[in-house]
Amino acid sequence: MTDDRTITAANASRKVAKPSGGSRNRRQKTEDRQNAGAERPPTELSSVLRPLSSDRYAVFGNPVAHSKSPQIHAAFARACGENLYYEARPAPLDGFAEAVRQFILEGGKGANVTVPFKEEAFRLADELTSRARAAGAVNTLSFQDGRIFGDNTDGAGLTRDITENLAFSVADRRVLLIGAGGAARGVIGSLLALRPAALVIANRGVDKAKALAAAFAGRVPDSAVLPCGMGFADLAGATPFDLVINATSASLAGATLSLPAGIFAANSLACDLMYGKEETPFLAQARTGGAAQCADGLGMLVEQAAESFFVWRGRRPQAVVRAALLQQLRGV
Secondary structure (H helix, E strand, O other), X not given: OOOHHHHHHHHHHOOOOOOOHHHHHHHHHHHHHHHHOOOOOXXXXXXXXXXXXXXXXXXXXXXXXXXXXXXXXXXXXXXXXXOXXXXXXEXXXXXXXXXXXXXXXXXXXXXXXXXXXXXXHHHHOOEEOHHHHHHOOOOEXXXXXXXXXXXXXXXXXXXXXXXXXXXXXXXXXXXXXXXXXXXXXXXXXXXXXXXXXXXXXXXXXXXXXHHHHHHHOOOOOOOOOOOEEEEOHHHOOOOOEEEEEEXXXXXXXXXXXXXXXXXXXXXXXXXXXXXXXOOOHHHHHHHHHOOOEEEXXXXXXXXXXXXXXXXXXXXXXXXXXXXXXHHHHHOO
């Protein structure tokens, strides 16, 4: 595969013997058929072979080769008529800031950030949005005029997936958020803004759950609900929940959670922020525990990406585009 400059040079070297128009057309059709199934260039060559006039974006993580973000943003760019190039870029565990600065020097316009760098991205940013400050983590960086702007689109992605893709109303419902780490912190504000009847944060370590609940008490103007924190054992005998969200990394390790029976209400929705080729352990646990509907984190991934795209380009991919892409990613 060659870029435009190589093609131009090759054509120049063949000026002495011009093929006839018919021969040239037949050869071009043959080359088109051969190139139709060509593989995309490997990541290490992408900076050389990308379209020269495209704005550059990336996702940083470790590991990051498995990321679906390049596929998602390429689809958004096509649908919105935006000229951009998006790639996955691994960063050393001890070299995230340096990797980002190098990307800026190469002309990068913005970047997504995934595990384990979201909190470091928060510290790296010169300016933060209110939702990034509340989350204490950043998953979307923008680079402009020598400054780094940090945002967090995880909460918006989750709530849009729940309310639009899954058609589930959170208002006046009881919500259980499992986990008290960065993933949970990133979505609490958006959940509270939907005005649930209650928001309980449950964690294996009860002190961390209580501290996270206290950190958000009274911080969401649109919500009169005060989140509360408790341990897993404290859930026994509690009023069942309408929406149960797993924000722990247990599913990545193939582990189940030590949750008591009876936490799922009738017609309840169970969401796992993780996703995989098979049903996650948490969703299998929820299904047997009485959840009426189960959803993994793939919908949230698409929706938070759409929010990041809007931050960078000022355009949000239409719902029909996002829905079709989600079906494609699921292999439906």
